[in-house]
Amino acid sequence: MSHQYTVALKKIINDLNLQVLYYPQTEEEILVSHAELMRPGLAFTGFFQGFVPARINMIGRTELAYLETLPPHLLRQSLEGFLSRSPKAVIITQDFSFRPLFLELAEKYCVPLMQSPENTTHMAAQLNAKLSLELAPRTTVHGVLMEIYGEGVLLTGDSGVGKSETALELLKRGHRLIADDAVEVRRVSNTTLVGSAPDNIRHYMELRGVGIINVSRLFGVGSVKNTANINFVIQLEPYDTEKVYDRIGLEEETTSILGLKVAAATIPVQTGRNLAVIVEVATMNYRQRAMGNNSARELMEQLGLSDDQN
Structure with missing residues (x-):
């Protein structure tokens, strides 16, 4: 029940x-x-x-x-x-x-x-x-919720993979934090998920080696937001040499939260990769796809190839 x-x-x-x-x-x-x-x-x-x-x-x-x-x-x-x-x-x-x-x-x-x-x-x-x-159905997700270029982006992944560090770099690049570590997700309609932070940890962030920081005080009130719709989920995971990662982008990945499908992407974490920039580009690419443009399919068409030939 x-x-x-x-x-x-x-x-x-x-x-x-x-x-x-x-x-x-x-x-x-x-x-x-x-x-x-x-x-x-x-x-x-x-x-x-x-x-x-x-x-x-x-x-x-x-x-x-x-x-x-x-x-x-x-x-x-x-x-x-x-x-x-x-x-x-x-x-x-x-x-x-x-x-x-x-x-x-x-x-x-x-x-x-x-x-x-x-x-x-x-x-x-x-x-x-x-x-x-x-009164919406809700759940708590381990991750970081950011607003990037106006899109609510949920960063997920195991502890220590670099979610908070990536979020910190995104903050320095002008994006906004909604929740760190614990994200309360509510299904407010059959098409919309809204994420927020628990009241007692709102606008705080934990950084290993530094401790707890108050984001709104360090970066200003323009760097935080209380809620955001969750439009895109990015899973950060350690690079696995045995796993085949999507290098073209023809397949549109999704994940399910509270029974709703949300656009998603998996980004492998490797030393030397600028995750903040990659997350920004992934978000812009999501926006482009949401507007009906798919760069991978356009390239395949220019090369005269069909989706099943790659």
Whole structure:
């Protein structure tokens, strides 16, 4: 059974700068476990099929316009029918005239009530992104996550292979560090992986013989970033004389993280090789392929050879 992650409602309130109209006084933390939002338009008419109390409900201009048309007794009936089903929380994105009634019923049924000055569409987008990140399936990967030419590049490999040293040289060349040693990877959608560092080691790096360094202090705040999409994985490994390495680049390697395929490359580590430059070139080559250009195939076509003749 897959693990179900949660996020504290107070964290959502703080991160999105929501105004709290009512918050239940309870010893237990209110936790959100559903990433999907609900727009309770039909619920106000008494239709509750498909209503999921565990979701956050967002009320915008359309719902409020409908409620404003109701006579007082039907307005109370509609709001009470909705709030009595104990939705996880309610966010309102417009001003409304019946605030005292809404507050009275929210307190009666212990439903957190918040308001935002943001446009409903913008607020929904922000909340969806926040919940998708906080509640996403996740794993921790041993490696270094860098942003190179705008691409999130995950460097992996055994301890001592040179990941941190390569990352240090990349930092000196103007690229940015997201995480060193432990990379928290979250699958925020069916196409996107987001990587970050654990809070307690964010922006720190370990270098053998030097110790722990604070990257943001040594290189400046422009050298670090809190999160990045993982677009490309580079596996660093000691050079193996028995292994045949790809020297042409026709085959496009991939690796799987949390069930998603990610473009990948394997780079053998040898004394004298400038790994930082090689990683930069590999990243630029990945970007070129993502735009539909494959240098190896172009060369094969110029030579009049097919892929299976190499």
